[in-house]
Amino acid sequence: KNEVEQSPQNLTAQEGEFITINCSYSVGISALHWLQQHPGGGIVSLFMLSSGKKKHGRLIATINIQEKHSSLHITASHPRDSAVYICAVPENTGNQFYFGTGTSLTVIP
Amino acid sequence: KAGVTQTPRYLIKTRGQQVTLSCSPISGHRSVSWYQQTPGQGLQFLFEYFSETQRNKGNFPGRFSGRQFSNSRSEMNVSTLELGDSALYLCASSLNRRLTDTQYFGPGTRLTVL
Numbered sequence: 001k002n003e004v005e006q007s008p009q010n011l012t013a014q015e016g017e018f019i020t021i022n023c024s025y026s027v028g029i030s031a032l033h034w035l036q037q038h039p040g041g042g043i044v045s046l047f048m049l050s051s052g053k054k055k056h057g058r059l060i061a062t063i064n065i066q067e068k069h070s071s072l073h074i075t076a077s078h079p080r081d082s083a084v085y086i087c088a089v090p091e092n093t094g095n096q097f098y099f100g101t102g103t104s105l106t107v108i109p
Numbered sequence: 110k111a112g113v114t115q116t117p118r119y120l121i122k123t124r125g126q127q128v129t130l131s132c133s134p135i136s137g138h139r140s141v142s143w144y145q146q147t148p149g150q151g152l153q154f155l156f157e158y159f160s161e162t163q164r165n166k167g168n169f170p171g172r173f174s175g176r177q178f179s180n181s182r183s184e185m186n187v188s189t190l191e192l193g194d195s196a197l198y199l200c201a202s203s204l205n206r207r208l209t210d211t212q213y214f215g216p217g218t219r220l221t222v223l
Binding site: 041043045099 | 142146151152153154157165167197199201210211212213214216217219
């Protein structure tokens with residue numbers, strides 16, 4: 001049983017395309033994190049959100065707590081967006097932190 | 110502010126040995142969490158330390174342990190290494206508890222067990 005499901009697993013897009021990555025979870029949470037991991041391992045936290053929507057540059061993250069679903073959108077994708085995107089949910093009890101398997105994004109010039 | 114640092118960056122050990130990894134959080138951050146990343150299992154939560162106390166622990170055997178010092182620096186120890194312990198070990202720090210704060214990740218320590 002996977003507490004966090006991400007889709008798609010792999011995604012290839014042309015530069016400029018609009019991209020959506022989805023995350024569904026089954027545990028009770030108070031917040032959800034979107035992470036970005038570039039080749040070489042470094043992880044950057046993109047968003048931490050508990051409701052509604054957040055925007056940072058070309059990145060937009062939304063969450064629907066009732067439906068236990070979050071999406072990460074990238075507008076006007078660029079080759080430098082190529083990375084693995086991971087959603088992560090800390091369980092409400094605070095005893096566990098679950099990760100999706102990641103979405104590997106490749107943006108072709 | 111300097112970011113999260115981890116030492117060493119790369120490590121090669123043999124089965125049965127033990128290893129200690131170090132993590133220095135961003136200045137002022139009090140929470141340090143540790144994660145294991147493998148190609149097969151992805152990212153998995155190991156444990157979290159806050160104010161020198163282990164607050165949470167993931168589903169890992171007792172061979173995995175850690176501690177946090179008064180300056181918030183943290184160490185993680187793995188005893189009796191197994192081949193399956195080969196992984197990227199990441200630590201992350203946050204200002205307070207990880208549930209509500211953004212986490213800042215270190216570059217990781219890549220451990221290879223032969």
